[in-house]
Amino acid sequence: MKLCSTIFYSLIFLCSLLSYILFKKEKRRHKSRARLPPGSMGWPCIGETLQMYTQDPNVFFASKQKRYGDIFKTHVLGYPCVMLASPEAARFVLVSHAHLFKPTYPKSKEKLIGPSALFFHTGNYHACMRKLVQTSFSPEVTRKLIPDIERLAVSCLESWANGQVINTFLAMKKFAFEVGVLSIFGQLNKKYTDELKENYSILEKGYNCFPLKLPGTAYHKSLMARKRLNQILGEIVRERMENKLSANNLLGHLLNFRDEKGNILSEEQIADNIIGVLFAAQDTTASVLTWILKYLNGNPKLLDAVKGEQKAILESECGENRSLTWAMTRKMPLTYRVILESLRKASVISFTFREAAEDVEYEGYLIPKGWKVMPLFRNIHHNPEFFAEPGNFDPFRFENPPKPYTYMPFGSGQHACPGNELAKLEMLILLHHMLTKYRWELVGSANLIQYSPFPIPENGLRARFKKEI
Numbered sequence: 001m002k003l004c005s006t007i008f009y010s011l012i013f014l015c016s017l018l019s020y021i022l023f024k025k026e027k028r029r030h031k032s033r034a035r036l037p038p039g040s041m042g043w044p045c046i047g048e049t050l051q052m053y054t055q056d057p058n059v060f061f062a063s064k065q066k067r068y069g070d071i072f073k074t075h076v077l078g079y080p081c082v083m084l085a086s087p088e089a090a091r092f093v094l095v096s097h098a099h100l101f102k103p104t105y106p107k108s109k110e111k112l113i114g115p116s117a118l119f120f121h122t123g124n125y126h127a128c129m130r131k132l133v134q135t136s137f138s139p140e141v142t143r144k145l146i147p148d149i150e151r152l153a154v155s156c157l158e159s160w161a162n163g164q165v166i167n168t169f170l171a172m173k174k175f176a177f178e179v180g181v182l183s184i185f186g187q188l189n190k191k192y193t194d195e196l197k198e199n200y201s202i203l204e205k206g207y208n209c210f211p212l213k214l215p216g217t218a219y220h221k222s223l224m225a226r227k228r229l230n231q232i233l234g235e236i237v238r239e240r241m242e243n244k245l246s247a248n249n250l251l252g253h254l255l256n257f258r259d260e261k262g263n264i265l266s267e268e269q270i271a272d273n274i275i276g277v278l279f280a281a282q283d284t285t286a287s288v289l290t291w292i293l294k295y296l297n298g299n300p301k302l303l304d305a306v307k308g309e310q311k312a313i314l315e316s317e318c319g320e321n322r323s324l325t326w327a328m329t330r331k332m333p334l335t336y337r338v339i340l341e342s343l344r345k346a347s348v349i350s351f352t353f354r355e356a357a358e359d360v361e362y363e364g365y366l367i368p369k370g371w372k373v374m375p376l377f378r379n380i381h382h383n384p385e386f387f388a389e390p391g392n393f394d395p396f397r398f399e400n401p402p403k404p405y406t407y408m409p410f411g412s413g414q415h416a417c418p419g420n421e422l423a424k425l426e427m428l429i430l431l432h433h434m435l436t437k438y439r440w441e442l443v444g445s446a447n448l449i450q451y452s453p454f455p456i457p458e459n460g461l462r463a464r465f466k467k468e469i
């Protein structure tokens with residue numbers, strides 16, 4: 001009996017050993033078979049960063065894709081990277097194998113925005129913060145903001161139509177910032193709004209500058225502004241807590257948060273998430289709105305049709321002085337498709353960054369641990385296989401829904417944009433008032449693309465607005 005059990009256990013031991021050796025061998029075989037993707041790593045240290053930020057992004061990424069295929073390597077912003085230009089690869093990184101990749105941002109930027117902002121995180125903390133942000137920007141909540149967003153849109157448009165030439169992008173930034181503040185705080189007194197605006201405009205200048213902390217540099221000024229923003233946000237938080245003001249906006253949700261042990265969020269966590277949302281909401285929305293004006297201006301027939309749609313809403317539903325309702329914003333199919341097509345054509349977020357948390361094999365290629373991984377939204381949006389004649393501005397293509405993972409202006413997966421409904425709503429509202437009551441002409445050339453770092457038309461698209469009625 002004893003001999004039997006010894007033989008039995010020895011056999012089990014031998015089988016386990018054998019499977020372990022085979023497993024290791026198989027893993028080694030896989031590893032050795034996988035090779036780095038094709039591509040060029042550019043100059044020592046700087047790699048191909050300059051080309052990426054100075055060339056037309058359509059040319060930089062598309063020429064690489066043409067030369068190397070949908071997966072290629074490069075070296076940008078000080079890191080080796082693998083760029084992925086197919087819907088399947090984007091899905092692999094952002095959705096099906098998202099656990100193998102973590103979000104990654106330059107440390108200097110993380111410091112300015114605040115390390116507790118949700119998009120730097122994964123796991124439980126990210127899931128909790130994301131739930132709060134998603135609830136705060138859900139259609140149920142944002143639809144109640146329509147009258148206030150409308151008020152902001154009307155006031156911005158009036159200020160632009162003063163006969164002066166404006167920088168459209170800067171003007172749209174002002175609008176997007178104010179909508180951001182409204183959706184985060186609800187009603188906020190003017191003193192705080194002005195202080196936030198002033199300091200945020202200094203802070204944002206540091207996002208993409210050289211991170212030198214010496215007094216006088218843009219980065220140092222930006223760090224100082226971030227400290228002041230903490231103080232302002234601290235004051236607002238304390239005021240809301242003293243007055244026991246509980247509200248259905250982002251700040252209200254952040255203040256009411258309790259984790260499973262009953263812990264509340266720290267002031268830093270609240271501030272970092274607020275600054276994070278302002279960062280995510282402002283330039284993105286403003287650059288898309290700027291492109292919409294440019295595209296409509298270049299398509300007079302389409303412009304007439306969109307104006308027709310908006311004027312019909314004005315005449316049939318609200319009359320001149322009545323407010324827009326949620327139902328009316330759902331009856332703007334052509335304007336909505338103009339927004340979708342502008343998001344595709346401009347692809348203001350051309351790509352996103354992740355970092356491989358371990359060695360990953362994809363399609364026979366090795367993505368080494370620590371390498372950056374960039375799903376290239378722009379290339380996918382400009383691939384004629386998915387969007388016929390991608391260089392044409394054609395909103396009617398969205399009469400049929402795009403194929404899965406071919407259209408990702410708001411990303412995909414765990415980190416997909418929770419503000420996308422708000423962004424589209426505020427664009428519809430601004431366009432409604434702009435198209436029914438104003439006309440605009442472009443001033444000077446707007447054929448080149450400028451990077452802020454989002455792509456925007458040259459000089460922010462200089463334009464002169466006039467009130468029609």
Ligand code: HEM
Nearest residue numbers: 119280281284285288349352409410411415417418419423
């Ligand atoms: C047209 C305007 C916008 C565009 C094109 C846009 C695009 C995106 C994209 C592509 C991502 C995913 C990035 C990634 O996966 O790395 C993202 C994330 C995010 N966006 Fe937006 N966004 C816009 C407006 C907004 C607005 C208005 C808000 C808030 C009010 C917002 C809040 C966020 C936040 C908080 C995240 C991070 C989500 C997470 O990490 O879980 N965005 N956005």
